[in-house]
Every structure is written in C-alpha cells, then in structure tokens.
Amino acid sequence: MIFPDAAFLHRLADLADAETMPRYRPDIAVDTKVKEGYSFDPVTEADREAEVAIRAEIGAHFPGHAILGEDSG
Secondary structure (H helix, E strand, C coil): CCCCCHHHHHHHHHHHHHHHHHHCCCCCCEEECCECCECCCEEEHHHHHHHHHHHHHHHHHCCCCCCCCCCCC
C-alpha cells in the first residue's frame, strides 16, 4: 500500500483552506444532516466543496483507492 507523504497531506489541507476560508462569514448558511444518534450535525457549502476538492486530489494521485468521506459517503 502506498501512503501519502507530508507534502501531499499539506496540499490537501491547502485545498480545503481554499474552499473554506472564502466562505467564512457571520451569516453562513448551515444545513443539518440527518444522522442517527445526533440531533444537530451541521454541514455547510464550505464543508461539501472542501470534500469535493480533497476527493479530486486523492483520486488523481491514488486512482485505485476508495474514499469514504464525511459528507459524501
């Protein structure tokens, strides 16, 4: 199994940062995911878009790997 190095993990963090920070504001829209055992599990557009960006980068570098994400399954 191939494991990513620290530089790749930092790249993923930078991608997430690029999606989340521009959306950070006091009037942010928040949805609640339905999740067993939780009455409130917030998810924002920033959460979803950060996961999309991270999935794309992982998929490009590790095309044979499966990805289990928090918001997209």
